[in-house]
Amino acid sequence: MTKPLTKDDYAPDDVTVHRDPDRLRRVVRALRAAGRNIALVPTMGALHAGHRKLIREAHVMQNTVVVVSIFVNPTQFGPNEDFAAYPRTFESDVDVCREERVGLVFAPAAEDVYLPGATVTVSPGPLGDELEGASRPGHFAGVLTVVSKLFNIVQPTYAVFGEKDYQQLTLIHRMARDLNFPVDVVGVPTVREADGLALSSRNRYLSEAERAAATALSAALVAGAHVSGQGADAVLGAASATLAAEPAVDLDYLELRAPDLGPAPENGDARLLVAARVGATRLIDNIAVLLGTGDE
Numbered sequence: 001m002t003k004p005l006t007k008d009d010y011a012p013d014d015v016t017v018h019r020d021p022d023r024l025r026r027v028v029r030a031l032r033a034a035g036r037n038i039a040l041v042p043t044m045g046a047l048h049a050g051h052r053k054l055i056r057e058a059h060v061m062q063n064t065v066v067v068v069s070i071f072v073n074p075t076q077f078g079p080n081e082d083f084a085a086y087p088r089t090f091e092s093d094v095d096v097c098r099e100e101r102v103g104l105v106f107a108p109a110a111e112d113v114y115l116p117g118a119t120v121t122v123s124p125g126p127l128g129d130e131l132e133g134a135s136r137p138g139h140f141a142g143v144l145t146v147v148s149k150l151f152n153i154v155q156p157t158y159a160v161f162g163e164k165d166y167q168q169l170t171l172i173h174r175m176a177r178d179l180n181f182p183v184d185v186v187g188v189p190t191v192r193e194a195d196g197l198a199l200s201s202r203n204r205y206l207s208e209a210e211r212a213a214a215t216a217l218s219a220a221l222v223a224g225a226h227v228s229g230q231g232a233d234a235v236l237g238a239a240s241a242t243l244a245a246e247p248a249v250d251l252d253y254l255e256l257r258a259p260d261l262g263p264a265p266e267n268g269d270a271r272l273l274v275a276a277r278v279g280a281t282r283l284i285d286n287i288a289v290l291l292g293t294g295d296e
């Protein structure tokens with residue numbers, strides 16, 4: 001039998017954790033009917049200051065209840081990736097959500113997200129096979145499928161994602177447009193450590209020496225951006241030289257693209273993206289660059 005909603009469901013004064021998608025859907029429906037906006041922050045948990053920034057952006061919108069989903073989505077991991085090892089820190093994640101005045105945490109079980117025999121998925125189109133998708137076949141179909149499910153369960157007005165996963169953010173914008181999701185997709189700039197390393201849940205896999213070497217990724221992006229007035233070759237040259245100087249970095253790709261991840265323009269706005277392994281850990285980063293318009 002479905003439990004009736006209580007006063008706490010309408011006006012939670014502490015973070016409430018929901019595991020059941022149907023109940024969560026009923027709670028957010030009641031909140032919307034009471035005039036609240038819903039802002040969704042999808043995560044895989046192991047929350048850090050980057051996630052806090054997304055939650056704070058979600059609060060900027062007026063009259064909003066923030067919903068954080070915590071779900072390590074199996075369908076976006078390849079067979080040789082780190083699904084089993086991915087950090088799971090649920091209790092401290094709920095503490096972070098409480099500190100950040102999150103209203104609802106949605107932490108479903110995999111069997112409640114993927115029903116037995118489910119075969120329909122969201123196809124990301126050609127961009128899904130490039131950059132991250134070339135190294136992680138099927139990754140973006142997994143991401144877009146779970147994000148579309150979260151959009152349908154939570155029906156948020158806003159959904160907030162980080163620029164750290166720039167290709168993911170681009171594809172989610174496209175999915176919302178191409179499939180008519182009535183959701184405002186909001187991107188948030190990357191939060192970094194003092195030495196430039198982009199915060200990532202996977203940084204905790206790094207040894208001390210690897211952690212030091214990992215700064216080469218952001219340093220390479222900054223070196224590229226610094227010479228952007230001289231054009232694409234200069235950007236790629238400066239960034240490659242910085243990466244090559246760090247032997248512990250095993251480069252996967254370094255690419256310059258248009259802001260929508262189409263081919264890079266000769267002049268104007270572009271995005272420089274990098275992925276590399278440092279030891280066993282695969283890291284990604286990116287930066288905005290303005291090509292060929294400087295006076296260098």
Ligand SMILES: Nc1ncnc2c1ncn2[C@@H]1O[C@H](COP(=O)(O)OP(=O)(O)OP(=O)(O)O)[C@@H](O)[C@H]1O
Binds near residue numbers: 043
């Ligand atoms: N440093 C960061 N700055 C801003 N947003 C971030 C940062 N790191 C992650 N995010 C965003 O948080 C959301 C949830 O990401 P996720 O839970 O996978 O964390 P993560 O740190 O990216 O983990 P991973 O190690 O898997 O890359 C995504 O929208 C992601 O882009």
Ligand SMILES: CC(C)(CO)[C@@H](O)C(=O)[O-]
Binds near residue numbers: 042043071165
């Ligand atoms: C968007 C997301 C939560 C989907 O599982 C994941 O890809 C992530 O954490 O960036």
Ligand code: BAL
Binds near residue numbers: 076165
């Ligand atoms: N933050 C992106 C999720 C992933 O790497 O699977």
